[in-house]
Amino acid sequence: MNTNVSIDETLATIEVMRRQEEIGYTISDYLSRMPASVTVEDPPVDAQCRVIMQKWCKEIAQYCGYNTEIVDIAMNCLDRFMCTTDGFSILMDRSQYQLAVMTALYTTVKIHCHEAMDPQLVSNLSQGAHSPQAVEAMEVRMLSALQWRMNPPTPLSFVSKILDLVPEHLVNGEERQAIVDLTNFQLELAMETYQFSILPASFIAIASLLNAVESVSSNTAFVKDFEPTVCRLANADATALRGIRINLYESINGVEAMDMQFTADMEQDTVSNNNEATKQFSETNHEIGTSPRSVSI
Numbered sequence: 702m703n704t705n706v707s708i709d710e711t712l713a714t715i716e717v718m719r720r721q722e723e724i725g726y727t728i729s730d731y732l733s734r735m736p737a738s739v740t741v742e743d744p745p746v747d748a749q750c751r752v753i754m755q756k757w758c759k760e761i762a763q764y765c766g767y768n769t770e771i772v773d774i775a776m777n778c779l780d781r782f783m784c785t786t787d788g789f790s791i792l793m794d795r796s797q798y799q800l801a802v803m804t805a806l807y808t809t810v811k812i813h814c815h816e817a818m819d820p821q822l823v824s825n826l827s828q829g830a831h832s833p834q835a836v837e838a839m840e841v842r843m844l845s846a847l848q849w850r851m852n853p854p855t856p857l858s859f860v861s862k863i864l865d866l867v868p869e870h871l872v873n874g875e876e877r878q879a880i881v882d883l884t885n886f887q888l889e890l891a892m893e894t895y896q897f898s899i900l901p902a903s904f905i906a907i908a909s910l911l912n913a914v915e916s917v918s919s920n921t922a923f924v925k926d927f928e929p930t931v932c933r934l935a936n937a938d939a940t941a942l943r944g945i946r947i948n949l950y951e952s953i954n955g956v957e958a959m960d961m962q963f964t965a966d967m968e969q970d971t972v973s974n975n976n977e978a979t980k981q982f983s984e985t986n987h988e989i990g991t992s993p994r995s996v997s998i
Contacts, residue, residue, distance in 0.1 A: 711865050715935055718854035718862070719903055726853040728780045728899045731789060746792040748895035751776075754802040755893055757992050761806065761826070767814060769885075770857050773892055775802075775809040777853045778843065780898055785846040800831045803992055804839040812851050827992050856888045859906035863931060871923045883913035890952045900945065907937055908945040 735745055758772045779802055782788035791797045803823050811817040820833035844851070864881070872880065887909035891897035897905055911928050918924050932939045 708866060711862055712934060715859070715862050718859060719936060722854050722901050722903060725850050726777065726781065727901075728777070729784050730899050731780070731783045731792070732895065734789070735792060744795070746795055746798045750795060750798060751895050751898075752893055753993055754799065758802065758806050765810075767810065769889070770855050771809055771813060772806070773855045773857065773888075774813060774851070774853060775806040776892065776898065777855070777902075778809060778847060778851055779805040781850075781853075782843050782846055787842055787846045796830065799827065799992060800835060800839050801843065803827060803831070804836055804843060807836060808840050808843065808851065825991075830992075854902055856891070856902045856906035856909070857885070859903045859935075860884055860888070860910055863907070863910060863935070866934070871920060872918060876917055876919070879917045880910070880913045883916060884909045887912060887949045887953065891949065894952070897945075897948075903935055903937060904942060904945055907931055907935060908942045908949055911942065912946050912949055 732746075732748060755772070755776055758775055759769075761767075762769065762772050782801060782805070783792060788801070791801050803826065807818050807820070807823050820836045823836045824831055824833045860881075864877070867877075869877075884906075888905065891905050891909065911931070914927050915924055918927075928939060931937070932942070
């Protein structure tokens with residue numbers, strides 16, 4: 702618990718963040734509004750395109766040492782831009798969508814980090830697909846469409862504030878860290894998925910935190926009281942959260958299943974197969990950090 706900030710101040714902050722996400726930072730299901738008839742030769746943006754570009758943003762953030770929250774903010778800005786009239790038109794052009802994603806990260810870094818990215822660097826990362834001028838022009842479009850709302854409350858910020866309210870005698874240091882780690886793991890999975898991205902950040906945060914507390918804490922009384930208390934303090938619907946919690950659990954199980962299969966496959970691979978895989982990867986001439994030249998599958 703953060704003793705430097707009073708409980709009333711923390712509660713007031715959570716209330717402001719909830720109001721902020723409801724008024725100025727909502728995201729609608731914009732992909733559901735896409736036209737049904739499209740050409741195979743020139744397909745529009747889909748959920749998988751977002752997955753590819755989100756992972757690219759995450760790779761850049763890790764390489765540059767940015768906070769993981771930077772990617773969350775960038776993708777939130779991107780998704781809200783896609784909900785606008787100007788942004789929605791970009792969904793019909795995967796190349797322009799790539800530019801929009803890169804610009805969202807570029808602008809987010811400029812606003813929230815100590816050092817900005819050079820537009821030329823962004824152009825280089827696009828492998829020459831987009832010029833520095835195109836990046837700057839897209840930034841103007843995005844900022845105008847979003848009315849300069851570039852500071853959304855993130856799931857991580859909600860988690861941090863809620864945990865500040867939990868007294869240390871209810872959750873010891875070791876359990877608290879385990880709760881944070883498991884919560885963050887769920888948030889990372891959620892932020893990769895379009896279906897989660899259109900939900901309020903507070904819902905994703907609370908659902909992930911409830912799952913983590915239920916899985917980690919040995920204090921049964923605390924676990925029993927935690928859900929109704931948090932839902933009341935954050936003005937969240939427990940019924941709506943249960944569906945999100947189940948989906949998050951299923952996401953975790955899916956990752957664990959893939960990890961187990963990957964481990965089994967690796968144990969069966971021979972040295973020659975590994976060498977061949979390495980050779981094939983090298984032949985792709987893939988450069989770390991460069992954006993996918995196309996977000997096509």
